[in-house]
Amino acid sequence: MKNIPLPDLYYLENPDLKQLFRIMRISIFLLFFCLFSLMAENSHSQNARVTINRSDAPLESILNEIESQTDYLFIYKEDVNVKMRKSIHVSSKPVAEVLSILLAESSVAYKMAGNHIILTRNAALAAQQQKLGIAGTVTDASGEVLIGVSVLIKGSGQGTVTDLDGNFSLAANMGDILQFSYTGYIPQEIKLKDNHSLSIVLKEDVKSLDEVVVVAYGTQTKRAVTGAMETLDFDKLSDVPVAQFTQKMQGQIAGVQVNQGTGVPGQGMNVRIRGAASLSTGSNPLYVVDGVQVGTSIDFLNPNDVESIEILKDASATAIYGTRGANGVIMITTKNGSKGKAQVNFSANYSLQFNNNKIDVADADLFAKAVRESCRNGSVMTNLAFGEEYIGKLNSIDWQDEMSRTALQQNYNLSASGGTEATQANLSVGYLNNEGVVIESYFKRLTARANITHKVKDFIHVGLNLNYTHAQHHFSGNMRSYAQAIPTMDYVENGVFYSMPIVLPDGSWGHYKQESDGDINKGADNLVAAAKTRTDQISKWDRLVASAFLQLDIAKGLTFKTIGSYNYFTKGYDGYTPYNPRTFGSKDRKDSYSINQNQNSEIALESFVNYDWSNAHHRVSAMAGFSISDTDGVWLNTSASDFPADNIRQISLTNDPSSKNTNGGRDLKTRYQSYFGRLTYSLNDRYILTATVRRDGSSNFGSGNRYGTFPSASLAWRLSEENFIKNLNLFSNLKIRAGWGQTGNAGSGTSLSVPQLSSLDCMYYVMAGGGMMNAAGIAQQKEIDTNLKWETNEQTNIGLDMAFMNNELSFSVDYFIRDSKDLLIYRQIRPSTGFTSVYTNAGHIRNKGFEVSAAWNKSFGDWNVGVRVNGSTLKNEAVEVGDPIFYKNNSYGTQDGDDWDNHSITQNGYAVGSYYGWKVAGIFQNQQEIDALNAQSPTGKYQDGDTAPGDFKYIDLNGDGQITDEDRTVIGNGFPTLSYGLNLTASYKNFDFSMNMYGVAGMDVYSYSAARLTSMYGPDGGYQNVLAEYVKNAWTLENPNGKYPRITKGDHNKNHRSSDAFIKKGDYLKISNIQFGYTFPKNLVKHAKMENARMFVSADNILTLSSYNKWGDPEVGSDRVLLTGFDGGRYPFPLSVSFGVSVQF
DSSP states (O other): OEEOOOOSSOOTTOOOHHHHHHHHGGGHHHHHHHHHHHHHHHHHHHTOEEEEEEEEEEHHHHHHHHHHHSSOEEEEOTTSOOOSEEEEEEEEEEHHHHHHHHTTTSSEEEEEETTEEEEEEOHHHHHHTSOEEEEEEEEETTSOBOTTOEEEETTTOOEEEOOTTSEEEEEEOTTOEEEEEOTTBOOEEEEOSSOOOEEEEEOBOOHHHHOEEEETTEEEEGGGOOSOEEEEOHHHHTTSOOSSGGGGGTTTSTTEEEEOOOOOTTOOOEEEESSOOOSSSOOOOEEEETTEEEESOOTTSOGGGEEEEEEEOSHHHHGGGGGGGTTOEEEEEEOOOOSEEEEEEEEEEEEEEEOOOOOOBOOHHHHHHHHHHHHHTTOOOSOGGGSGGGTTTSOOOOHHHHTBOOEEEEEEEEEEEEEOSSEEEEEEEEEEEEOOSBTTOEEEEEEEEEEEEEEEETTEEEEEEEEEEEEEEEOOOOHHHHHHSOSOOOEEETTEEEOOOSBOTTSOBOOOOOOSSSSSOTTOOOHHHHHHTOOOEEEEEEEEEEEEEEEEEEETTEEEEEEEEEEEEEEEEEEEEOOOOSSTTTTTOOOEEEEEEEEEEEEEEEEEEEEEEEOSSEEEEEEEEEEEEEEEEEEEEEEEEOOSSTTOOOGGGOSOGGGOEEEEEEOOOEEEEEEEEEEEEEETTTEEEEEEEEEEEETTSOTTSSEEEEEEEEEEEEGGGSHHHHTTTOEEEEEEEEEEEEEEEOOSSOOTTSOOEEOTTOEEEEEETTEEEEEEOOEEOSBOOTTOOOEEEEEEEEEEEEEETTTTEEEEEEEEEEEEESOEEEEEOOGGGTOSEEEEEOOEEEEEEEEEEEEEEEEETTEEEEEEEEEEEOEEEEEEOSSOEEEOOOSSSOOTTSSOTTOEEEOTTSOTTEEEEBOEEEEOOSHHHHHHHHHHSTTSOSSOTTOOTTSEEEOOTTOSSSOOGGGOEEEEOSOOSEEEEEEEEEEETTEEEEEEEEEEESOEEEEHHHHHHTOOBOTTSSBOOOBHHHHHHBOOSSOTTOSBOOOOSSOTTOTTSSBGGGEEEOOEEEEEEEEEEEEOOHHHHGGGTOSEEEEEEEEEEEEEEOTTGGGSOSOOOOSSGGGTTEEOOOSOOOEEEEEEEEEEO
């Protein structure tokens, strides 16, 4: 189609014949031949037929379609309006007839000339369609005027909004279509026939309440939901670039805490719904993907594949999942294919990541000054490079800078979807490559997914879902450990000063002074060298989730569905550790190689029937079903050391066969068998009752306790449907909810309910041949509770939902009490039994709190603005757990000899995993204070014989005159008083903006990092670096008002021990994401054969406001309940700046 500037008079069939004959005189025969050919072609073109089905499409695109089906070319001048929107539905009609229909009542005329169709402006009709002054008023059904209603001329982008009196006015053409839209009301269209004043009545849109949400084993409308359930608006989050699905949930939902815990690339998030309620298992919720229970880890899911998310929080909503729903349920629906033409979507984003949370530790000269101060306090210097002679000469190394880098993250996603009336499919692949801000670390992930549904008959539907993920990662790291590394490798040996860079001029690695018991720890290594030489240590995992379903629509409202699934996971580590001559502790240690592999799989089948019936006043929904599952696994570890060459990766080729170590075996099988049902009744759409029951059977228990029954009931009263509320003209929605329910927890696979004998570690001795010899024996290995049974999680919830101003403003409030009883724990027993503990049911944990959320969404012409805030409180208490349960973290940087044993305690009347330690009364200022306390002690020592001025003074809680373990007590917990989130969105025409913030208040962190960063004492020998502030503000004779204890290497007073000195205020506000986006106009991208195109820039982990920042990031956490609020340091959370594009074809 061509837009050609034609002259005012243009007639293809009337050229100047005289001139033409003069030119063609000698070619008359050729002319007649061409004319006959043209007539034949014209006859063929005029007989051409087209088939078009278009609704509300630009005239230009319909003309393009005619061109694609015929040999015609449209020619028109610029004054021809081809942007007008038209609808046409014809099948095999001649082009002339189609054009007559298409251009009827328009200002466009046409003329056919050969293969050309000339479009011109119909002056007569155009004159009739001069701009009219259109005015009117918009009201609701009750006659109330509506302010701010958007009034647009369809297809033009021109429009206005109603004023304070509901009035509007604008200029439009006769025949134009006006579009009226307002939040909470059904949009309306009016075709202009004259310029009479318009009176528009908009009807309330109850779509938001009739919106269908996914619930367990079915769907419901929002108005019918009686439990505590939240829907996450994933459309608004779909463009936020994240590596893990759960990152998009941070700060979004009241009562759902999503904690990073670590910045390791690819590491999953810790998710807790309404606190912690079990000690035997983690507190992560159950994830259900497309109706399939996939466990408590969702790391395998590509965020780009997610369509919608529902979070079930209370027991009335989760009880239908029985044992697996105790910690809440997150239901995920992935993207499906749709009927119609195929669509291809591609997105790519690139992120630059930076370590922006360095710890301010001492440089080489300040560290050496601290060493000299330690020597004043009794230490002996073994590395003379720390002496005054070398002030200003030391090569200072910032290990945090050396171990971090600017990293690139790349994320690509490609998907295709479409289908026919019978079959729809969605296929996608994704690739993520994150270099990691710590050198030599990385995470790579490849995902592939297929979702296919097919209608075999009108009443038979089948479907298949496949999701495969492969990932590998290398190296992690702890920024606090890097900060603590001595900031110089320079040393003096035999009177010679050696300045040690990271890499020596000859290309070899620099190293610390090698000594067994001195200033330098015998294992202290060049951190860069250690990372660069251990590149052959890779962890990999693969996950396959496959499911197929069959659905039968048996009768009206009656359906049967069965889902079979296979869930497979395998994880392996392949690591070679080379010989390391750089440290005293490793120079005699050989190279080593190890392989670890484990895999597990679950096969499950769930079948259920749904029935729905309703009339004018009653609605009944019923569901009943059963499920079975079988979980199995195997594991294998093998290792050896001392290989002939550093490229050998075969265990059997070791030079030292005695170093070979192999172990492996099968995991215990876990089987479940369940029956479940749900009944929902609604009267007049006002009073709604839902009841569920599930009976679970588990192989984890003995024959008498294998089955547990878990019921729930909830009800809702929609007051907004009552006349006395309607007459207030205040509420768009008002609903009261109340629910109660029970769920269970079977713990991990175990044989601890079955009496058993074993030969493990059991020998007996006999006399044979005049001497003693031993042989394998058999005996009871553990005390067994044969009455072992389910944990029971009981929850009560009361909620209120409100909406105002036509649903523009909404509030939701919930109060819950969650009791976990019959906890599965190891409990101490009398030594006379021959054993120390038994795995049994004992204990009661309670969580209770409030959840509040509010949302406001408003449209102002081309502007759309949204604000959502949420907050929740939580009180956690171990009501009864018997004897105190102690725990020490051994995974996050703690060390033997650090005097932090049993820093976590679960004790009656306190929160689970409370902080346990000594209380500090201040710092001893002089020897007289110490002597006075020693004199009162029955042992002559209040704390330690080497306690000196500048040491912490601990409180003697039991009054026995000395500081012992008996003076430890509960000193806090890691549950914040308030968790909150704030989400802002805005759009203007094609531009969009979003911002997400979240934080906590009333939070205490038990900071192991603070203990290590304010003590030069190394638990396994040597010095370690400390905060620069510590060196400058430690107690000295010259600075008796120092806020930190004195600097020592030996620390005989154990100033570093677990105490309330290291409980730090952990409140924070984190700006987690800001994004700006732009969607290109469709008329621009269509020239590139695109349907849609968008670009964005965003930043993540932008700013953290907290007094805790000097110790690290305050967003601390762990998947272990007993380590809630504990900070042992971590891989840094990077600041990310991203750019991305997404296109649709």
